[in-house]
Amino acid sequence: MSVFMLLAATVSAPAQxxxxxxxGTAERAEILNALRPMLEARLGPPVEFVVDWMRSGNGWAFVQVSPQRPGGxxxxxxxxxxxxxxxxMDGIATFALLRLQYDRWNLIDxxxxxxxxxxxxxxLYAQLPRGLTPY
Incomplete structure (x- = not known):
């Protein structure tokens, strides 16, 4: 593939x-399920989340969750x-950066x-799409 064709393909690909x-979407469930093993290893299972902030775009996701036990x-x-x-610590609020790679969400930070x-x-965060993080 020529450099021109590669550049044209990159330019023509729409940014998400x-x-x-x-x-209820698969994307939301997949992001939270990628975060769950790390938190269960540190907090003990089972853990469920109250989502305080979640944004996704261009293969990145950033979440702020309040972990809790099932039923609150x-x-x-x-x-x-x-x-x-x-x-x-300032409570148990958890912030996480994830990257969609190899057809799955991976915890980055x-x-x-x-x-x-x-x-x-x-x-690293300076490279993220605008609006992905809360501030």
């Missing part, structure tokens, strides 16, 4: 707009792998209970 995957049960950080860090907007100033 950043959007919020709707409840609270998770006590002092009974998780975060027990020794709990007093320094995350923070549980951050006390600041950890992604601001990070060169």
């Amino acid at each position: 707009a950043v959007h919020e995957p709707a409840r 049960g609270a998770i006590n950080l002092r009974q998780t792998t975060y027990a020794e860090q709990a007093e320094y 995350f923070a549980v209970g951050p006390t600041d907007v950890f992604w601001q100033g990070d060169p």
Whole structure:
């Protein structure tokens, strides 16, 4: 393939707009299911999510979730792998960056209970589509 053809194919491919995957869609379920194993390993299973923010676009997704036990049960950080860090954390809110690669969502970066907007100033996040992160 010539450089011109490759460039033309790249230019003509439409960019996927950043959007919020709707409840009940496969995309939303796949993103949350990619996040679940990491959180269950750290918080203990089972974990379900209240989605506070979810955006997807151009093969990237960014989520902010509030993990809980099924039925809305609270998770006590002092009974998780975060027990020794709990007093320094801002709750259990979890932020995660995912990338659609090889036909599945992959966890790229995350923070549980951050006390600041950890992604601001990070060169990786500067490459993301506008509107993917909340701030």
